[in-house]
Amino acid sequence: MFFLHLIAWLPVIPVSAQGKPDSGCPKLTKSAPSPTKPKNCPDPKTVPAVKGTLRDNECLIGGIMGGDFFNPCYAPNVGAGMGSILSGGKDGGGIGKAKQDWSGGSGPFNARYSTDPSLPLHTIYAPKVVVPGKKLPLLVWANGACATNGATFTNLLTELSSHGILIIATGSPKTPWGTPIPNYTSTLLSPTSSDKSRAIQLTEAIDWAFRGAAEGKYGSVDLDRVGAAGQSCGGVEAYSASVFEPRVRVVGIYNTGVVDPGRRWYLKEMKQGIGYFHGGEGDFSYDYIEQDFREIPATLPAIKLQLQAGHMGTYFEPQGGKFGKASVAFWKWQLQGDETSKALFFNKSSSLYADGWQIDTSHWKA
Structure with missing residues (x-):
């Protein structure tokens, strides 16, 4: 059985922004990293910097900051995190607790997902009823495993959208809103599509919004408040698109970080504030996130949250569980300037700390 993150390493036909085979991209030849780390791997500190181009965002899984995902010397130890994928950790989580949620979220604007013919390879999460007199910030999202099903993280993204955020996820949904997915947990564990998204599809979503395509149908969009995010392989795409x-x-x-040591230098190029979320020591992305947090510029605003919930967190619990609650607070603070949400990260008596989150605010002045 292939799990979500392991699926991210499989080869696919490179695609263009329109989803058609693109002969201009280098051919991917390797299938998956060896389960055993080879002997005589180079010291990551000695691997030379790779000078990629933005063309990588169209051709490479993970994009310009993804790099050599297939190199078993760098690949995460997926096998070590298999147990946490199913059962989570002491603070909850795990796909074993997955439950389809069609509530529309806990926020004031009941939300749902849909598709738009002018952006067919994406899924749009928005309030069901256009919110009059309110500009919605934009969040573009890339799925775990670089999956092309934009409904994979429905519970989390619907919850976020219900708080007044327009979200565009990579990939069209495989089922209409409200349609139960048979064998839901098994479906999450074993995605059927071998196709993978590309970082350029996040840029494509931003371009679409900047053309004014969302106006009226989904409400007014605040183009001065744009965020990019993703989980696991999708998180590296978010890095690359930003x-x-x-x-x-x-x-x-x-639940991710820069894997290829030849591309870690791109962290020094980041100009945006960053929120890191991971599932603790049982999350096989743990070392990468911890390293990224240490290596980003000292002056770059960043905050790091960890919950002992494993690599798949609580995203598939109703309203995204504890990861959903923390994400709502983060994005309301960052994209809506909500001071009450901001205080949750800096007040150690807040509900986030009570939920078990360990929060490092050392990179971010209160």
Whole structure:
């Protein structure tokens, strides 16, 4: 059985922004990293910097900051995190607790997902009823495993959207809103599509919003408040779509980090504030996030949250569980300027700390 993150390493036909095979991209030849780390791997500190181009965002899984995902010397130890994927950790989580949630979220604007013919390879999460007189900030999202089903993280993204955020996820939904997915947990564990998204699809979503395509149908969009985020493989896509993108104000990195040591230098190029979320020591992305947090510029605003919930967190619990609650607070603070939400991160008596979150605010002045 292939799990979500492991699926992210499988080869696919490179696609263009329109989803068609693109012969201009280098052919991917390797299938998956060896389960055993080879002997005589180079010291990551000696690996030379790779000078990629933004073309990588169209051709590489993970994009310009993804790099050599297939190199078993760098790949995460997926096998070590299998147990946490199913059962989570002491603070909850795990796909074993997954439950489909069609409540529309806990926020004041009941939300749902839909598709738009002018953006067919994406899924749009928005309030069901256009919110009059209110500009909605924009969040573009890339799925775990770089999956192309934009409904994969429905519980989390619907919850966020219900608090007044327009969200565009990579990939069209495989089922209409409200349609139960048979064998839901098994579906999450074993995605059927071998196709993978590309970081350029996040840029494509931003371009679509900047053309005014969302106006009226989904409400008014605040183009001065744009975020990019993703989970696991999708988190690296969020990095890649943001590093040279001035329209993105803040980045959310969930359960991932820069794997290829030849591309770690791009962390020094990041200009946006970053929120890091991971599932603790049982999350096989743990070392990468911890390293990223240490290596980003000292002056870059960043905050790091960890909950002992494993690599898949609580995203698939109703309203995204504890990860949903923390994400609502983060994005309301960052994209809506909500001071009450901001205080949750700096007040150690807040509900986030009570939920078990360990929060490092050392990079972010209160």
